[in-house]
Amino acid sequence: xxxxxxxxxxxxxxxxxxxxxxxxxxxxxxxxxxxxxxxxxxxxxxxxxxxxxxxxxxxxxxxxxxxxxxxxxxxxxxxxxxxxxxxxxxxxxxxxxxxxxxxxxxxxxxxxxxxxxxxxxxxxxxxxxxxxxxxxxxxxxxxxxxxxxxxxxxxxxxxxxxxxxxxxxxxxxxxxxxxxxxxxxxxxxxxxxxxxxxxxxxxxxxxxxxxxxxxxxxxxxxxxxxxxxxxxxxxxxxxxxxxxxxxxxxxxxxxxxxxxxxxxxxxxxxxxxxxxxxxxxxxxxxxxxxxxxxxxxxxxxxxxxxxxxxxxxxxxxxxxxxxxxxxxxxxxxxxxxxxxxxxxxxxxxxxxxxxxxxxxxxxxxxxxxxxxxxxxxxxxxxxxxxxxxxxxxxxxxxxxxxxxxxxxxxxxxxxxxxxxxxxxxxxxxxxxxxxxxxxxxxxxxxxxxxxxxxxxxxxxxxxxxxxxxxxxxxxxxxxxxxxxxxxxxxxxxxxxxxxxxxxxxxx
Ligand code: BGC
Numbered sequence: 037x038x039x040x041x042x043x044x045x046x047x048x049x050x051x052x053x054x055x056x057x058x059x060x061x062x063x064x065x066x067x068x069x070x071x072x073x074x075x076x077x078x079x080x081x082x083x084x085x086x087x088x089x090x091x092x093x094x095x096x097x098x099x100x101x102x103x104x105x106x107x108x109x110x111x112x113x114x115x116x117x118x119x120x121x122x123x124x125x126x127x128x129x130x131x132x133x134x135x136x137x138x139x140x141x142x143x144x145x146x147x148x149x150x151x152x153x154x155x156x157x158x159x160x161x162x163x164x165x166x167x168x169x170x171x172x173x174x175x176x177x178x179x180x181x182x183x184x185x186x187x188x189x190x191x192x193x194x195x196x197x198x199x200x201x202x203x204x205x206x207x208x209x210x211x212x213x214x215x216x217x218x219x220x221x222x223x224x225x226x227x228x229x230x231x232x233x234x235x236x237x238x239x240x241x242x243x244x245x246x247x248x249x250x251x252x253x254x255x256x257x258x259x260x261x262x263x264x265x266x267x268x269x270x271x272x273x274x275x276x277x278x279x280x281x282x283x284x285x286x287x288x289x290x291x292x293x294x295x296x297x298x299x300x301x302x303x304x305x306x307x308x309x310x311x312x313x314x315x316x317x318x319x320x321x322x323x324x325x326x327x328x329x330x331x332x333x334x335x336x337x338x339x340x341x342x343x344x345x346x347x348x349x350x351x352x353x354x355x356x357x358x359x360x361x362x363x364x365x366x367x368x369x370x371x372x373x374x375x376x377x378x379x380x381x382x383x384x385x386x387x388x389x390x391x392x393x394x395x396x397x398x399x400x401x402x403x404x405x406x407x408x409x410x411x412x413x414x415x416x417x418x419x420x421x422x423x424x425x426x427x428x429x430x431x432x433x434x435x436x437x438x439x440x441x442x443x444x445x446x447x448x449x450x451x452x453x454x455x456x457x458x459x460x461x462x463x464x465x466x467x468x469x470x471x472x473x474x475x476x477x478x479x480x481x482x483x484x485x486x487x488x489x490x491x492x493x494x495x496x497x498x499x500x501x502x503x504x505x506x507x508x509x510x511x512x513x514x515x516x517x518x519x520x521x522x523x524x525x526x527x528x529x530x531x532x533x534x535x536x537x538x539x540x541x542x543x
Pocket of ligand 1: 078211214215218331336337340368439440441443467471
């Protein structure tokens, strides 16, 4: 084997030769633009909902409350419709990731990404031109459809084209793009907030990544797994050779493994039924799904959606609030880079456990700071408001190298081929439902629970840290098609869900 060809060893002797080819890197980056669209939408809504012209046009009641000096600090933005503006996207995403799981199987990962970019463009058009709340929410629903299709197809696409050795790092490009999208949105909001009807430019900006994904997805390869499972074996082999950068002989073993896995899948043509009824599917389904609940109940989107609103609650002016979001967004991007390099070197679990400790400490500190220095009507001293910003950055940092990227990575790599798209759908939609719940309820929760909201999330993080310590198996470096044999059947707890081979009868 040529020295630059990495032998991808799956921990138990599997040896799939592969180079990290330009094809794989470029295709992963283009696909990760789906993440940029998603991130842009996460980051844009908080800044826009803090803009006066936007509030006056669509939410005059909130505008009144915001400028009413006697209003309770914690309740200034408590409005169901305002929360619906942020959360409606996630409702549509749930439904559409279900449709996308079929489209991924029937039309392939690549086509599904193209559909995502079309939905996005329609949503962007409706939002940027919105004349009333109906148009605004309809636009958010279309964006949600784009997120559903994109988030379903992209992580699976990247996991399937990556050599096992680099899968973690490449997959995290998706999360990296999400964080870049959030940061770009924060910067855009900072500038557009100074323009007349600046919110239109903010919402319209989402069109750029959508166009890029649409054009980019015309030139990327389809994954070998998707081609083979749809009966195009020859094309699948050629695609595998191209993305692995090695000769026909060398890809044979991996090709045979994919053919074996997809044939097993064809014997069980009902992925949802397999997923929900087979005892052996339970471990992956449980882990991938609960992980999404945990990811959202870290409270990350409280910060991502509502940071500018939170900073205004603490008494910072709207410029300082938007700028603080830019600082936080930068920390988010840089810390995600740490994950890209660390995840295949140190493994998944160690990052998750370390981060849980850091996040609990910062959440508790934030709760204490608010409880002691922000009453119902006073303005928090500037020094404390900036201390709060520093704590938020430390919290975001920990999330960004752990529960953020690993939520998508683990859900895309733990399922066997016969349940992968269905299982990933359950994971993505659980994520979206939980995001919806947080988006729809946080401002009301802040109004009623005040600083205790932060202790609520700290409690969740203790639970998820214990889960990572005791129940999560390590998946670093294991070829995706060998996960069941090498990970699940060997785990101290989950192995009980698999039939053991009959012991050889004693002679
Ligand atoms: C989560 C998003 C979150 C983002 C923050 C993603 O992994 O799914 O809900 O807003 O990370 O960077």
